[in-house]
Amino acid sequence: MAERRKFKKRFCKYCEQKVEFIDYKDLAGLKFSLSERFKIMPRRLTGNCKRHQELVTVAIKRARQTALIPYIVDRKNVVENPFENVR
Numbered sequence: 001m002a003e004r005r006k007f008k009k010r011f012c013k014y015c016e017q018k019v020e021f022i023d024y025k026d027l028a029g030l031k032f033s034l035s036e037r038f039k040i041m042p043r044r045l046t047g048n049c050k051r052h053q054e055l056v057t058v059a060i061k062r063a064r065q066t067a068l069i070p071y072i073v074d075r076k077n078v079v080e081n082p083f084e085n086v087r
């Protein structure tokens with residue numbers, strides 16, 4: 001469970017940055033809540049508050065529909081920083 005250590009601190013990153021609206025085109029904002037395989041991270045790992053988690057979920061699903069982020073990532077395509085290949 002090495003992945004857990006990254007999310008030790010429990011605070012909402014979006015509240016901290018006073019984000020009121022999460023744009024589906026703003027991948028830098030979305031990546032806080034995406035795993036390296038573009039899955040939505042659960043709230044218990046990211047520490048997002050309920051309000052922001054819901055905003056993030058909607059934004060990510062919109063981003064998937066507009067092909068900004070993939071639905072699934074092939075095993076061999078998993079890289080250290082998945083956002084290098086985006087755009």
Ligand SMILES: [Zn+2]
Pocket residue numbers: 012013014015016048049050051052
């Ligand atoms: Zn929040």
